[in-house]
Amino acid sequence: MTGKCDLFDSHCHLGWFADPIATARSAAREGLGLLAVTVTPDEYLTWREPLAGEANVLLAAGLHPWWVRRPEDADALIAVLPKARFVGEVGLDAAPRHAGTWEAQLGAFERICVTCAETSDPEAPKVLSIHAVRAAGTVLDVLERTGAGERCRCVLHWFSGSSDDLWRAARMGCRFSLGERSLATRRGREFARILPAGLILSETDLPEDEGARACADEVVSSLERTIDAVATARGVDSGEVRRLFVDNALSLLDV
Numbered sequence: 001m002t003g004k005c006d007l008f009d010s011h012c013h014l015g016w017f018a019d020p021i022a023t024a025r026s027a028a029r030e031g032l033g034l035l036a037v038t039v040t041p042d043e044y045l046t047w048r049e050p051l052a053g054e055a056n057v058l059l060a061a062g063l064h065p066w067w068v069r070r071p072e073d074a075d076a077l078i079a080v081l082p083k084a085r086f087v088g089e090v091g092l093d094a095a096p097r098h099a100g101t102w103e104a105q106l107g108a109f110e111r112i113c114v115t116c117a118e119t120s121d122p123e124a125p126k127v128l129s130i131h132a133v134r135a136a137g138t139v140l141d142v143l144e145r146t147g148a149g150e151r152c153r154c155v156l157h158w159f160s161g162s163s164d165d166l167w168r169a170a171r172m173g174c175r176f177s178l179g180e181r182s183l184a185t186r187r188g189r190e191f192a193r194i195l196p197a198g199l200i201l202s203e204t205d206l207p208e209d210e211g212a213r214a215c216a217d218e219v220v221s222s223l224e225r226t227i228d229a230v231a232t233a234r235g236v237d238s239g240e241v242r243r244l245f246v247d248n249a250l251s252l253l254d255v
Contacts, residue, residue: 006031011203071107088129136161
């Protein structure tokens, strides 16, 4: 990624915008960098070439747990992981509505993490953006067991686990991407207040629906609200938080 960056969205669904290329270029004009996650390997392969020329976009190869029905659903993602430095959205979701797919999710996520650990370059470690709904402890178990937590740079997106899980993840070196929706909760604001400054990133998780008629301006507005909320939680100036988020993102991504 090249060019000046004033804001960075560490977890967005660029492929879900009605016109991802136009959104990426509008974001560039706003000084906005994007780590664009995907929910299936097909989505990643669809946008890998079209977005390759967008200097402000890093595209991640993903398999969201909501799209997993069998452990073998990870096969297509595993096939592209050796050449993909950015990985996401991957993870686990133990919410009741996904209870019937838990074993498949766990099998798929473990295989993904094994492959990420085996193919991560020590000079440029893989970056994983991880979904962990009601499953933070199990996600951390998998990261430890497979070696992905040590060999990759792991980001817990929209973290909603316990305080014990939070500090366990922090000790492992995990980062945390914070957005305005997570900061709307008392727990989210407390996490934003107490986390070490070097471990926090900004995100939007936008858009909410595939094919959304949203635009880059909405991403910028969401990030601005996140900056203000984190500044309030930490009792610091918004400009300090803005610089912190960009510096942390560029350090994480080596860009």
